[in-house]
Amino acid sequence: MRARNLAVVLGEIRRSGPLTRAALADLTGLTKTTVSKLVSDLLEAGAVVETGAVRDGERGRPGVAIALSGHRVATLGLEINVDYLAASVVDLTLAVRVRRTRPADNRNSRPETILRELRDLARWAVSEAEAQGLRVTGAALAVPGPVEGGLLHNAPHLGWRDVRVTGLLDLLDLPFEVDNEANLAALGELWFGSGATDFLYVSGEIGIGAGLVVGGALFRGTNGQAGELGHVVVLPDGPACRCGGRGCLEVYAGQDALLGAVAPLSGRVAALPGAAAGMPAPAASLEGLAGLLEAGDPVARAACEEAGRALGTALTSAVHLLDPGMIVLGGSFALLFPWLERPVGDVLSARLRHMRGKPPRLVASQAGADAAVLGAAGLIIQQVVADPAGTLGL
Amino acid sequence: MRARNLAVVLGEIRRSGPLTRAALADLTGLTKTTVSKLVSDLLEAGAVVETGAVRDGERGRPGVAIALSGHRVATLGLEINVDYLAASVVDLTLAVRVRRTRPADNRNSRPETILRELRDLARWAVSEAEAQGLRVTGAALAVPGPVEGGLLHNAPHLGWRDVRVTGLLDLLDLPFEVDNEANLAALGELWFGSGATDFLYVSGEIGIGAGLVVGGALFRGTNGQAGELGHVVVLPDGPACRCGGRGCLEVYAGQDALLGAVAPLSGRVAALPGAAAGMPAPAASLEGLAGLLEAGDPVARAACEEAGRALGTALTSAVHLLDPGMIVLGGSFALLFPWLERPVGDVLSARLRHMRGKPPRLVASQAGADAAVLGAAGLIIQQVVADPAGTLGL
Structure with missing residues (x-):
């Protein structure tokens, strides 16, 4: 009972704090004595702190407010x-x-x-x-x-x-x-990140994964293995994938596929404005690829276009199955967003607009590489x- | 408060009934007087009935038990x-x-x-x-x-x-x-149906849909539009689908596709054992198709094989994204299960066995056409x- 009440009080402070003890008692339905005891335990554990006086909405007089503590x-x-x-x-x-x-x-x-x-x-x-x-x-x-x-x-x-x-x-x-x-x-x-609570986060790393957030909660599936977007089938008889399947999204839009498609260009980046002479194979990195894209290199743009269309195809299947509120492109896809947005968006729009009012919004991650x-x-x-x-x- | 307690008591009766009033008080934490009043209201509304005496596990003496009522x-x-x-x-x-x-x-x-x-x-x-x-x-x-x-x-x-x-x-x-x-x-x-609480139900009708149940609850997605398996992409440049896309699962495994593939055979079914002379285009129905399949007709079997492989491809994407505990084929797919099980299972196994321990079990629906x-x-x-x-x- 005490454990449950500690969680109720701390949860309320996180959701609506800073709050006075009186306001906490009102919000939780616990007595003021119980709240004071629980707050005192949370203070001692360093989970909350007393902040300056705030106006207590219910009673109109100022009280000491309790907030989450970042100190312990x-x-x-x-x-x-x-x-x-x-x-x-x-x-x-x-x-x-x-x-x-x-x-x-x-x-x-x-x-x-x-x-x-x-x-x-x-x-x-x-x-x-x-x-x-x-x-x-x-x-x-x-x-x-x-x-x-x-x-x-x-x-x-x-x-x-x-x-x-x-x-x-x-x-x-x-x-x-x-x-x-x-x-x-x-x-x-x-x-x-952005504060949104309903989205499919697409993680573009060497592999490609996804995590679906609905109403602020992660959907995990039955065994915690949902969201393997990288192995959604784009072309059933496509090239072999490391997973044992063929034609999975990763084969077309994974980092290796993207960099591989522009590998023959590596030397050319040295000729770009601002590039230092003798840079080692710069297109073999995402930053190198982004440099080529910014310079308008047609091979790099075509590679990104093809990856974007494959991603749009896999995301079409994902939208039909998962019904996300928004699509957030993260990891390397956030870096490449300016060149992925149109091909991905075009495929989503062409395939989804008849069945659904409109396809989910497509944005770049705000949480970054971390x-x-x-x-x-x-x-x-x-x-x-x-x-x-x-x-x-x- | 009373509304919430009525729900608690009725929910407990549904989950664990028949139960005595004393057992209900123990299980819900409500007083026996409160429970008696709530049960009396539920009796009056016809939601519950008193059944014969049962042994009350807690106290060892018999009491009148309360059960859900099917009478009102x-x-x-x-x-x-x-x-x-x-x-x-x-x-x-x-x-x-x-x-x-x-x-x-x-x-x-x-x-x-x-x-x-x-x-x-x-x-x-x-x-x-x-x-x-x-x-x-x-x-x-x-x-x-x-x-x-x-x-x-x-x-x-x-x-x-x-x-x-x-x-x-x-x-x-x-x-x-x-x-x-x-x-x-x-x-x-x-x-x-079977009593399972974790599965992806695949609804094979003229269209194809799916509903994911996780821990006894339906997953609906952000806008209640999850589970549109019929429009998962099987082949991006495949034949046009009524949804505005191309190469969706429905194009390969919807009822029209299955019956269309065997339409030229309609006349042949009259020659099957037990078929009445002059039956009108029997393969234009699922039962006609099932008859051809049972008779081992190679064109019908090839059509079912192709539909099954497309269904296996779309279900591969669905398993990667949704992580269902089991796959239940329903509607027309339940009727055709004997001929779909192998091609669907083969594709799932080939594509999933490296990434996951083993693919989810594939069974036919037990709830039937209703x-x-x-x-x-x-x-x-x-x-x-x-x-x-x-x-x-x-």
Whole structure:
């Protein structure tokens, strides 16, 4: 009962705070004595702070207000992706306190090696947070593949199969969750992006995933494996995909496909205005590709057009099945948005406008490249607010 | 408060009944006096009945138990489909009390005409129910297309666009809901089928739709338009579809596609064992097609194989995006299940087995052809149980 009431009070403070104790009693239906006791426990745990006096709407006289505290409770977000490791620490107010991305080549890597490096990065982030007076209460890890009960089934771009990730990270001594990168990036967009609460977040990395947010909640499917947009079928007999299928979206619009299509151009970028002489194969990076696109290179534009049309085809199927409120292009697709918007939008409009009033709006992500690692930290913050007694040992 | 408690008590009786008043007080946390008063109101409204004495687990002595009543409260399910109208009445215990399907050719029909016929059918069903002592408290209508706030956007096979269905049925003088046929058929499978609570129900009618049930609840998407499996893209440059797209699943596996592929065979069925001489174009019906398939006709089998492979391709995309616990083939796909199971299963297995442990199980619907019209009535029963005060005027 007390645990439930702590969650009710903290949830109300998060949703509507700062609030006086009297206002909290009104909103929760708890007695003022109970509220005062609970607030006192939350103050002691560092989950809330007293702010200056505010007017109490109900009674018309000023009182001391209670707000979420950013001074003590924090959570750790981690990410393993194909070409980097990342860590972030977020406090209870969702302010980002620590973040670092470490470039890495994790293709066909040994899980033990990568997880050891990740553990070092995590320890560094925790000690940085502690130096700011924060206590990290839990962590979540984003991985590029479907996860079920801590088991990463298959991350084809890492070359990992059936890796039990949780066990390998137990040494961190923190309550620990693992989830799909796209799910966590969608939550990152929800909490650290535009403020929209209904959208399909499309994560364009080496692989392509998606996370559906409906009414501010992530849709996970029956086994937590929904949103694998990268393996939606674009052309049944198309080129082989690493997943074992053929003609999946990733084959046409994954980062390797995009960069591969412009690989013969790598040398040409050196001739672009502002390019330094002797730059190594610049189109082999997304930034190089963006440079070619900005310069109006026709091969680069055609590659982006083809990827955009494939993405539009897969998103047509996704809109029919998931009915998202909006489509948010994230990761590399956010960087390439100016060149993807028209081909993707054209396909969506042509295929959807007769069945539905109009296709969902198409926008670029506002959470940026850190969406997944921030969403991971935010997920644990959400768990703290939902159960302060259990997570903070109250 | 009383309204909420009535819902708590009725919900507990539905979930765990029959229950004594003492057991209800234990389960709900309400006082025995409050429970007795609420039960007395529910008895008066005909929502519950007293059954014989049962042993009360907590106290070890027998008491009079309370169960849902099938004697008074009932709801009406209606369905407009391309080739029939249907009505059903279901009582509070989900027993089917009235059902009728009236064949009709509703292609390119005027909404006013069809809705007038439907109103007559509905009135007949209500009077049949009343003759059994039932009171119909609300109704729901299944339509073959996406619905938003009572507005049917587009039912290409009916030839209807932007039809406000609710207004035209107001004359029934009943609280009224309209929903997509596939959503309601999925609920029909949930409540009147196998008892599974996690599945994607695939509705094979003239059009193809789907309804996803996760943990016993229907997933509707942001605007209630999720599950349009029929317009998932199978081949981007395939034949034109009535939805305005190309190469949608319906073009390959809709009823018209299946029957069209075997149309030249119509005459041959007369030669099959047991067929009467001079039968009119029997393969132009699903039963005729099933007859050809049973007789091992190679053209019919090839048509079913092709439809099955297209269905497997679209379902691959659906599994990646929705992560269903199981796939239930309903409507005409249930009838054709013996010939669809292998091609659909082969495609799912080939494309999914590397990414996921194994593809979801594929089964035939157990709710039968009435799934949608029963689901419609069941939806309103669910609303009665969720809010007996509001729906029964308590």
